[in-house]
Amino acid sequence: MILHPTVIGNLVGSSITTGMVVYAATYGLQILKHWNIESGAELQLILERKTYLISTFLAFAFGMQLISLFLFVFTADRLTPLFVGAMCAAGTLNVNAFGYPTLLLKILNFVLAGLWLVLNYADNQGYDYPLIKWKYGLLVVIAPFILLESIMEFAYFIGMKPNVITSCCGSLFSSENATGLGSEIAGFPPEPMMVIFYLALLLTLLSGLYAYLTKKTTYLYAILSVIMFVIAIASIISFISLYIYEIPTHHCPFCLVTRDYSFIGYVLYPLLFGAVVSGMGVGILNPFIECESLRLILPKIIRKSTLISFSCYSLFGLIVTYEIVFSNLIMRG
Amino acid sequence: MIDWIERQRYIIDFTLSSLLRRKVKNFGLLALYTLIVFILASTMFFTYSIKKEASIILSESPEIIVQKLSAGRHDQFPLSQMETLKKIRGVAEVLPRLWGYYYEGGLGANYTLLVPPVTTNKNGIEETTDSITSVENKENAPDNPDKPLFQYNDTKLKPGTIIIGQGIARTRNSHVGDFMPFRAYDGSIVGFEIKGILSSESELVSSDLILISEQDFRSLFGIGNDFVTDVTVAVVNPHEVSTVASKIVNILPDSRPITREDILRTYESIFNWRGGMMIVIFSAAVLAFVIFAWDKASGLSAGERQEIGILKAIGWETSDVILMKFWEGAVISLTAFFSGAILAYIHVFFTGSLIFEPALKGWSVLYPHFVLTPFISVEQLATLFFITVIPYTVATIVPTWRAATIDPDSAMRHSGD
Amino acid sequence: MIELSKVRKVFNADNPNEFSALNGVSVKISQHQLTVLTGPSGSGKTTLLSIIGCMSRPTAGRVRLDGRVISSLPERFLTDIRRKTFGFIFQQPNLIKGLTVLENVMLPAYPLGESYSLLKAKAIFGLDSLGIANKANAKVEWLSGGEAQRASIARALINNPSIIIADEPTAHLDTNLSFRFMEIIENFKTEGKTVIISSHDPLVYNSSLVDRLIKLRDGQIEG
Numbered sequence: 005m006i007l008h009p010t011v012i013g014n015l016v017g018s019s020i021t022t023g024m025v026v027y028a029a030t031y032g033l034q035i036l037k038h039w040n041i042e043s044g045a046e047l048q049l050i051l052e053r054k055t056y057l058i059s060t061f062l063a064f065a066f067g068m069q070l071i072s073l074f075l076f077v078f079t080a081d082r083l084t085p086l087f088v089g090a091m092c093a094a095g096t097l098n099v100n101a102f103g104y105p106t107l108l109l110k111i112l113n114f115v116l117a118g119l120w121l122v123l124n125y126a127d128n129q130g131y132d133y134p135l136i137k138w139k140y141g142l143l144v145v146i147a148p149f150i151l152l153e154s155i156m157e158f159a160y161f162i163g164m165k166p167n168v169i170t171s172c173c174g175s176l177f178s179s180e181n182a183t184g185l186g187s188e189i190a191g192f193p194p195e196p197m198m199v200i201f202y203l204a205l206l207l208t209l210l211s212g213l214y215a216y217l218t219k220k221t222t223y224l225y226a227i228l229s230v231i232m233f234v235i236a237i238a239s240i241i242s243f244i245s246l247y248i249y250e251i252p253t254h255h256c257p258f259c260l261v262t263r264d265y266s267f268i269g270y271v272l273y274p275l276l277f278g279a280v281v282s283g284m285g286v287g288i289l290n291p292f293i294e295c296e297s298l299r300l301i302l303p304k305i306i307r308k309s310t311l312i313s314f315s316c317y318s319l320f321g322l323i324v325t326y327e328i329v330f331s332n333l334i335m336r337g
Numbered sequence: 338m339i340d341w342i343e344r345q346r347y348i349i350d351f352t353l354s355s356l357l358r359r360k361v362k363n364f365g366l367l368a369l370y371t372l373i374v375f376i377l378a379s380t381m382f383f384t385y386s387i388k389k390e391a392s393i394i395l396s397e398s399p400e401i402i403v404q405k406l407s408a409g410r411h412d413q414f415p416l417s418q419m420e421t422l423k424k425i426r427g428v429a430e431v432l433p434r435l436w437g438y439y440y441e442g443g444l445g446a447n448y449t450l451l452v453p454p455v456t457t458n459k460n461g462i463e464e465t466t467d468s469i470t471s472v473e474n475k476e477n478a479p480d481n482p483d484k485p486l487f488q489y490n491d492t493k494l495k496p497g498t499i500i501i502g503q504g505i506a507r508t509r510n511s512h513v514g515d516f517m518p519f520r521a522y523d524g525s526i527v528g529f530e531i532k533g534i535l536s537s538e539s540e541l542v543s544s545d546l547i548l549i550s551e552q553d554f555r556s557l558f559g560i561g562n563d564f565v566t567d568v569t570v571a572v573v574n575p576h577e578v579s580t581v582a583s584k585i586v587n588i589l590p591d592s593r594p595i596t597r598e599d600i601l602r603t604y605e606s607i608f609n610w611r612g613g614m615m616i617v618i619f620s621a622a623v624l625a626f627v628i629f630a631w632d633k634a635s636g637l638s639a640g641e642r643q644e645i646g647i648l649k650a651i652g653w654e655t656s657d658v659i660l661m662k663f664w665e666g667a668v669i670s671l672t673a674f675f676s677g678a679i680l681a682y683i684h685v686f687f688t689g690s691l692i693f694e695p696a697l698k699g700w701s702v703l704y705p706h707f708v709l710t711p712f713i714s715v716e717q718l719a720t721l722f723f724i725t726v727i728p729y730t731v732a733t734i735v736p737t738w739r740a741a742t743i744d745p746d747s748a749m750r751h752s753g754d
Numbered sequence: 755m756i757e758l759s760k761v762r763k764v765f766n767a768d769n770p771n772e773f774s775a776l777n778g779v780s781v782k783i784s785q786h787q788l789t790v791l792t793g794p795s796g797s798g799k800t801t802l803l804s805i806i807g808c809m810s811r812p813t814a815g816r817v818r819l820d821g822r823v824i825s826s827l828p829e830r831f832l833t834d835i836r837r838k839t840f841g842f843i844f845q846q847p848n849l850i851k852g853l854t855v856l857e858n859v860m861l862p863a864y865p866l867g868e869s870y871s872l873l874k875a876k877a878i879f880g881l882d883s884l885g886i887a888n889k890a891n892a893k894v895e896w897l898s899g900g901e902a903q904r905a906s907i908a909r910a911l912i913n914n915p916s917i918i919i920a921d922e923p924t925a926h927l928d929t930n931l932s933f934r935f936m937e938i939i940e941n942f943k944t945e946g947k948t949v950i951i952s953s954h955d956p957l958v959y960n961s962s963l964v965d966r967l968i969k970l971r972d973g974q975i976e977g
Contacts, residue, residue: 009381009616010716013723020731042826044811046767052828056655057738064734068727075723078716085392085605088598131831344867351864358852640851647848650809651862651909652837654830745833746804748848749921 010079011161017072022154024061029147031058032140041132055133059124062143065150066117070277073110074270076157077258083164093258094177102160109153111277116146118281119288126289126305130297138292177241177255194243201239205321208232212314215286216307222290229283229313236276236320244324247331268327272320279316285309345664348657352664355644366633367673373619373626374677374725375684379692380615381721382685386712388605395601399569400578402434402595403585411593413564421588422570427581429573433565435554439519439547444508452551453494496552498532504544506534522559529553570594616724623728631732637740643748645740650748658741666733670726678721686711756783756806756917761815761825763801763973775801777973778815783950784966785916788943790959791952793970799952800921802970806950807919808836837862841910843920847902849894849909855881856890859909866913873912880908884938900931907938917948924955932957939963 031054040048080093080103090096097103120142127135208228215225240257248265249256260269286309293302356363403422405414414433422431435452494500499517511517516528535546555562572581582594637645645658684691744750763776775798783789783806791799804810805817808824811832817825824835849858859877881887884904889897897905903923910918920939924932932955940963942949953959959967969976 007614007617009384009724010720012616012620013720017723017727020727024731024734041828044813044825046764046813049811053655053738053742056659056742057735060659060734060738064731071719071723075716075719078719082716086602088602128830131827133828340867342867343869344865347864347867347870351861354853354857644850647850648861650842650844650848652833652913653862653865654833656830657865744810745836746800746809749800749804749809749842749844 008079008083010075010082014072014075014079015158015161017068017075018154018157021065021068021072022150024065025143025147025150028058028061028065029143032143032147035140036137036144039133039136041136055136058143059128062117062120062124066114066121069110069114069117070274073107073114074261074273076107076110077261081258081262086164092256092262094256097258099165100160100163102156102163106153106156106160109149109156113146113149113153114277115281115284116142116149118277119284120146122281122285122309123288126292126298126302129301129305130295132297134295134297135292177245177257192238192242194246197239197242201235201243204228204232204235205317208317209314209321212283212310212317216310216314219303219307222286222306222310225310225313226284226287226290229280229286229317232283232317233276233280239324240272244327247328247333250331250333252333268323272323275316275320275323279313279320282309282316283313286313345660348661349664352661352668355661356665356668359641362633362638363669366630367669369626369629370669370673370725370729371677371680373623374674374721375680376622377616377619377725378678378681378721379684380619381717382681382713384615385714385717386685386710389712390710392601392605395597398597398600399432400572400575400597401570401582401585402567403570403589404567404593404595405589406591406593411567413560414567414592416563416565418589418592419568422568422585425581425584425588427573427577427584428570430571432569432571434567434569435551435560436566437554437558439557446505446508447545448505448547449545450547450549450554450557452554453548494532494548494550496550497529498550499529499553500533500535500548501531502535502544502546505547506531519557521557527553527557620724623724627728627732630729631736637736642740642743646743646745646747649743649745655741659737662733662737662741666730666737670729674722674726677725678718682711682713755785755818755820757818758782758806759816759818761802761805761812761817763798763805763810764813767813775973776805776812779973779975780815781968781975783948785948786943786946787965788939788949788951788963789966789968790964791950791968791970792954792959793976794954797970798973799970801973803919803921803950803952807840807842807917808832837866837913839915839917841913841915841918843903843907843910843918843923845922845925847894847906849897849902849905851893851895853894854891855886855894855897855905858894858905859912862909863912877908877912880911881905884908899926900934903927903931903935904938915947917950918942920949920951920953922953922955923951924953924958929957936961936963 031051035051035054038047038051077093080096083096084090084092087096087099090099097107120139123135123139123142127133127139208225208231211221211225211228214220215222237257240260241255245255245257245260246252248260248268258269259265260272261267262269286306289302289306289309292298293306295302403414405412405418416433419431419433422428437450439448439450440446441448501511501517505511509517511531511534513531513533515531517531518526518528521527529549535548549557554560570581570585572578578596578598582596585592585594648658648661649655759780761776761779762774764772764774766772779798779802791802793799801810805812808819809832811827812825815825816823819835819839824832827835849855850861853861856874856877859880860873863873863876878887878890881890881904884907886901886904886908889901889905894902894905903926924935927935936958939949939951943963951958958964
């Protein structure tokens, strides 16, 4: 265990989020069991009141999840000097088996919490709590993941031993020794990957525009937005990072958030997260479009959500293109 | 959207006036909150910048220091082995060092005695350097000439004279020209004339330092001419440091090479640990504060309860009241957070951590007086935010929700009294 | 039109201290009329008013407002209906101390996020029509009883409600002020507003303005 103040900050944040979500989920179970909108009995009134508490908790947890995702990477970056071989967050996350799983769970939970808030927002617009069972069902699903993330994070920090020799971005995200997922992605030749990235982006944006204008094919857009998210991350590792770092062999996705690259990661990653959450939101809301109490409002929410996702991806594409065009790195063909 | 902004504005407006209407109650909370942030922030700013300072100094230190071990303990290094080291492939230069500690019983102070490194100038004449960028530096550090850690220009170190650090001068009330007595290894008393006092920008390193000539050093501690304290090794290719270090162990099994990285890591963990311990100790304070905040937030006064009842009766919704309470918490938290952090900044970087410096550095008679270079980062502020504002906010969510779900018809029911 | 059918309200259900404030009340309240609820204290007047005014939900039974069932709406929708449809006048002025009269009057509209200048103009106009515009910037602590009540009436009118609900409005007023209050009620009627008052003050329920008198006893309508 390393008693670094930032580590303590991480653990405090993670315990609090878990506490809130688990508490909310237990009430979620009660709501699933006893909910009866027709009733004016006191139990129902109490449950309705609890929904305010739960949405406050979840909104808070969602915000925390976003900040803690970045704080986590930041911490890993800060702890770098303690480990032989670590040069940035990539190496520190690799010091034991829990680093990367924690990071992945953080991303997953952020997306899940975001979807919950999208559902919650839509539900609050209906006069009869039309999505209440779905919403609390999802909450009951999210809670174990949050708990697992917390356990992993504790295991990661407690299991940290200084002087462990680790491998860093140079070898984890290197195209030379292709073992491990990171290396394999890094090993993708940049040119084809670039073609895939721009094709996918074009397809996603076109489908988003079409969905926005015609209100049709929203499912397609939801699916494309998820695929695009994965492709975008892979592209960052495979070629976007090269242009930003201007080093033809540096593939690390974490160095983007450091000062050396003017914190550009803090712009790119939130755009991607925003795009995937609102894009998936479109898909998750679509089944309820026939719902009586949401008939008028839901199409508007779906359009708004499509627009947000579309804008995030467009902006992401613009920034990446700008970085590539004005990069000093010239790829030899 | 415009409605939304207007709504926030109205509610913030109401929140501010409601906070001002309860000045006394809120002031107490704010003061305590600020104090907590101040203490934690001071701790963090202090450990971070001292760590930074140490790493800047160490980055100038030699790549490898080789000590001789005898029965597992640090022993004097025989000069004869220097030639062996020089023959190792990849070694650029090997330089001897003479340094040690001297305990002054009367003051209870420990001095560091150092023989200034010797370099060879262009004419091939050996001379001691005039200014040194680091205690353990072997050269004049041409890459960083503007900030030497100590200088003794104009005073040449001759046998029988010494140059002392600020901390020693202050504690002993010594001046240039005074004689300073030492008890040599054989019990005899030797006096050295103080020729100069180190002016220093980073007193952290040179406070307890005494520069002494090689001849005096050897006679004071009774070290033969064949031995030095340890040697420094410069390596041609920085990537080969660890390779060279392992070669040294192979060739001289009774030696211990210490690389710069090792030292950096040790420093890093010591300061992290200290800072972390402080935070853990103070978390008790944070916890107490959180309980206090919970209590404060849940113990709504009759007046506040009635006020929320009225708001709900005249058409405010539960989420409007939660929003109001959210802004109330945000105003208090941000005020406390920023004033605490700013006060801590002043405390650490302008007053030299007046209040709890000793606890962090360990007590020492020759405690250095120095002003740290201001250094804070987003990450420090984020950490601070995580261990103060977030627990506070969470502690107030449930009480806030309770207050916000007061029945709207309570204003009608309690109208009789 | 407001229509209640078989409305019941039970407090502390399944507890030894359970009591039923309303026992199957069915009533229709017409538009543009002055309806007065009367009855001894504890007869359920206030509970009935709070259900009519969307402040609380009945334990059982249905409430319809202009034909729409509102008894099972969640709180956030009830509040939305309440603040646009109803204006409340309480027994006590229930003004928030430390704020000015103007701020108190504007308060119900804060969550709606209207533009400030418009809202302020509306508030001043309301205070002016009640004859206390000169007190707009005074703190509410400095108002006399009659002024405080008129300030609270101005507050009830800020969102231009079509239904005014008043709970024992004359309980703390002297005879003179009570007559003045009834004059204000008369103005509401001429403006075409629906007014519902609960009162056991003869000055109110015997007034010639009253279109309909509903007597309550033990949570049920008499006669």
